[in-house]
Amino acid sequence: MSLMENQTEVTQSILLGLTNDPGLQVPLFITFFRIYTITLVRNLGMILHILLDFRLHTPMYFFLGNLSLVDFCYSSSVTPTVMAGLLTGDIVVSYNDCAAQMFFFGVFATVENYLLASKFYDRYAAVSKPLHYAITRTAHVCACLSIGSYVCYSLNVSIHTVDMFRLSFCKSNVVQHLFCDIPAVMVLSCSDRHVLVLVLIYVASFNISFALLVIGIVYTFIFIRILKIQSAAGYQKAVSTCASHFTAVFIFYGTVTFMYLQPSSNHSMDPGKIACVFYTMVTPMLNPLVYSLRNKEVKNAFRKILLETK
Known part of the structure; x- marks a missing residue:
């Protein structure tokens, strides 16, 4: 990073990471390694599963496959x-490296926000207007949207x-966070x-508010x-499914809102690090389970693949 201190150009910056406590570093590494492994297996497995099974070549699973791809990519841009x-x-x-990490994480995290809104709207359109849905949700339309x-x-x-990198950085080259x-990085300028702060807050507010508005409308209808x-059994199953969806949405949008929708002067990096763990590691691990692996069609297709490989 071109950080300037006493007019001297510095070409590197230092990430402090999550903790310097030797007693916590190894247990946290093992925990994050397990989370990342589960994230890779679930998301890449879901992508492969959707590609191989033609019964899952529908708009809903197209968005779920893209969601798995984005979860894999933006988790991989930070977790290692x-x-x-x-x-x-x-x-x-x-x-x-700092600029690249900032760019790729920003792209995939923002696309994640869009895909979540698209997925919920897709379900709303399929349920509310099934005949119109079959005509408008073609493969070409889904590909263009994605x-x-x-x-x-x-x-x-x-x-x-x-x-960001047009700013002058003269305070420090130490980034008190998990990644760039x-x-x-902005607080070092x-x-x-x-x-720049106002633009960031306004853009993030629009993206998050738009997605939450779509999700809120869909869930009101649901x-x-x-x-x-x-049916009591049907009611219980529907409530359970919605509760798991709400949990995943709350974790992602709650932590993202905490991190990005506050003035930079109020940023506390220690709570921000904890929030970062949730939306960069926990959410990508949970999404395949919440949105895909509990789905009856996915379970049946997965069982068929297992039977065919025996």
Whole structure:
């Protein structure tokens, strides 16, 4: 990172990581290694499963497959760095590595937000207008929506990343966070960052609010339908499914909101590190279980694959 201190250019920055306590580093490394392994197995397995089974080539599973891909990518952009920091202590990263990590994490985290909203809206459209849904939700439309989201958010995050590294950094080259994230790096700048902070908050607020609005509307519709269920078993199953979805949504949006929708002067990196663990590691591990692996169609297709391989 081009950090300036006493007009001297510094080409590297230091990530402090989660903790420097030797008694916690190994247990945390083992914990994160298990979480990351589960994340890789579940998400890559889900992608492969959807690709191989033609019965799952539907819009719903198209979005779920993309969600698994994004979970894998944005977790992989952060988790290995965190685990390396637990083994080696403080991590020295170059300007280019810091910018790249900031860019890729920003892209995949933002696309995750879009895909969650798209997935819930897809279910709303399928249930409320099933005949119209079959006509409008073609493979071409789904592909365009997905590709468009990757392109648009890549351009969006590119602008934020470039603006970040146009600032002058003269306070320190020590990033008190798990990885090169915009709020953590921004506080090191001695430039006037007022406009950049406002843009970050407004853009993040719009993205999060839009997704939550879509999810809220969908679940209001679903809740009304649940109240009409006569079967006790069906009612219990529907409530259980919605509760698991709400838990995953709350973990992701609650921690992201805490991290990005507060002024940079109020950022406390210690609570931010804990929040970061949830939305970069826990959520990608839980999403396949919450949205896919509990689905009856996925279970049946998985059993068929297992039987065919015997």
